[in-house]
Amino acid sequence: MRTDCPDRPHFRLPNGGEIVSRGHLACPGCGIMPAIRFAMKVLGRRTVIVAPACCYAVVDGPFPYSAAGVPFLHSAFEAAASFASGVRAGLDTTGVADVTVLAWAGDGGTFDIGLQSLSAAAERNENMIYVCYDNEAYMNTGIQRSSATPRGAWTTTTPKGATKTERKKDLGAIMAAHRVPYFATATIAYLEDLTRKFAKARDLGGFRMLHLYAPCPTGWKADARHMVELSRLAVRTRVFPLYEVHDGTRFEVTLDPETAPLRDYLALQGRFAEMGDAGVAAMEDEIRDRWEILQRRAASSGRA
């Protein structure tokens, strides 16, 4: 486990120019933007992005404009991973070996609608990086719940009085079960950790996946200025632990900063306003369970 502290204000981050450009259509305080900006700084211009229907597909800009700075292909909602597989096959067939294929999908297109094509591409160990930026609901279509929405959260389809009762899917476990070469979680508050993981993914082959936690002030009923704060608190409360999995078997917690009370995290978001003490206690239990499972997996990896 890495114990060094990323909360240092002096980032060891990739320098170099910007690839992603200004003028994009993200809401103020969007948690996707620092992620794609630094991901692209790591991956470089020799990259093709495939995006299914998702926030970023809108944010990137209307034809003929694009903020991504590299070829950006829109796929059907359920097909990001298969579309990206096709792009890879086309590049391979034409002898282009130095281009990274990046699938860039939201949680709806990953956890729900695109899970089948994702599973298939993972099973074929397609040579790509698949990123799920997770803002825990279908945000650009109007904040509908997804299977990535946490229990107890408000969305327009789990409204006041009927907030979500199901737990969030464990995407890491699903991908680990596919034995993909690399899976990692990352978030923008810890940009050094995030860029390090993108670099690792870039330098490996086969199917690599990053699960990015991307706060959505708009859909979470939060103050836009708290975007990074939410990202940081998600890690410090262990709502979103930072870890990586090699070959589906070797789990490692990459960063475990000083913990913070769950209520600090919940208090910044209106979507949990209805959660009473019992709900908070249940969420704490769930977090503890998940953390213990992760610890066990990491510990058994150590013995292997």
Added chain:
Amino acid sequence: MKTEPDGRVTFTGEADLPPVAMSFASTAYNKTGSWKYLEPYHQDLTPPCNSVCLAGNDIVNVMRRIEAGDLREAALLLLETNPLPSVTGRVCPHPCEKPCNRKAMGGAVSIRALERFLGDWAAREGVLPSPVPEALAPGDGRSVAVVGSGPAGLSAAYFLRRAGFSPTVFEAARETGGLLRYGIPAYRLPNGVLDLEIQRLAGIGVRFETGVRLGKDFYLHDLATRHAAVVLAFGKNATRGLGIPGENLKGVWDGIDLLARAKAGKPPALGGEVAVIGGGNTAVDCARTALRLGGKATILYRRTRREMPAFKEEIEEAIEEGIRIEYLAAPVSLSRRPGGGIDLRCVRMALGEPDESGRARPVAVPGSEFTVAVDAVVKALGEGVDLGIVPENLRKGEWRVSCDERRRTPVDNVFACGDCAGDEGTVADAIRAGREAAHAVASTLLDRPYAPPNLTRDRGASAEVAKFKRFNRAYFREEAGVSPSHRPASERRADFREVALPLGEEEARAEAARCFKCGTCVRCDNCHVFCPDMAVTKTARGYEIAYDYCKGCGVCVQECPRAAIHLRRAP
């Protein structure tokens, strides 16, 4: 197809369209700044230490340079405002440490110990400030007389020299330094330290004449005719008596005299029970000096510890060394005791209504007299200014030279600062007063507006003091500081060597790194890396916000660790 200068693309016909709908133009044409109703701006605030430093030191930026190991730059910056850092680094009561925001997370930064470290380093390295800063028009080397070489006089001469004048400091004693040399015991301020500071002044061209006394060897009139201006900076040159019978008995010492003789290495024989009368720094210094000379010292003070004007830590150190303080006791009379020694007759006091100083007035309790047998008594009630040496029209009341807020006395081109001008404060206050006097001279002789510099304001910080509650705590760790170590009381009470031990360079750099740099942009890049709209760019001078793109989310304000970015209503 047409591409407009702003990057917007217009298709003129079907032939323009690409075979597949793939974007090729940048979104940069889209000025998303129009969405915002709030906008961020970078603005440094005044750090709390800086807001209370009487000398006006730019503490935070000195800390930054020490942390970076750039000691020369750090020293030059400190010397911009403080001509005597090795002195204040030892004797200043460091009000700067009291409001330090670091206090909540591991204790205040030891600013004074760092000042001492840096001052001593600068002295060892012989660092000189540049004599004529560009900001001031040179005074053409015009001659200015400074009367008194205490901290106020030294400061006035230093800043006069740096403003391009040729100051000469006149000192009545045989050696320069005034109170610093004769009034502060060696265990707090060794003479060697002071000598190096004064050498620096000589090094930039300040002249000194010692052993010449105003009112005896020359008069104000002489100075005024021979020099373009005169700065009166003499100190407290008269000791207040006790006003009780027997105060001139053998074995009764004048406190200032005792300190001067001890500092000069010629202390009187002082042993047995020594009673020190008073509650100020002089009293505490006298008691600690008597202790080091072999006496058993007791301080007699007529109020309680809460009202004692001596610096708190001096009192604490004295108590550690075994000095007793008898509170609520005042002397009534002194008489020779048969068989040697002195009978000190005292009366118990009680605290009454507040007096004009705001402190509770001590009132004698009738019938509570008691007698203590002592071997010596030290009078340390405080000192006054002897105004006999200046003409009558310069006197204001009994104890001070008359001067206005711009340091001008009623006589043209004669200025005053320091204890004689009523600046009854610390060395740092004297430094400020001396600097003000120097600027007053410059503004008068050069016919310029009177505006003593304020480094924090001059580098663009606003007057608002940076508060911890606006900081982003995620960027700071609880970190205990170096507590400047002291020699053990049992050891130090036996000699006059310094009580406080110096910091080493590594220790100093680590301590300076604990400084939060409150309200001061240190270019940590948070605003730049976290901006979702990539609207904060780095420039040679800091950051620039592209308001054309900034959507006003406020992430940069929230993620600024130290409150150097703020939000305002967008125009």
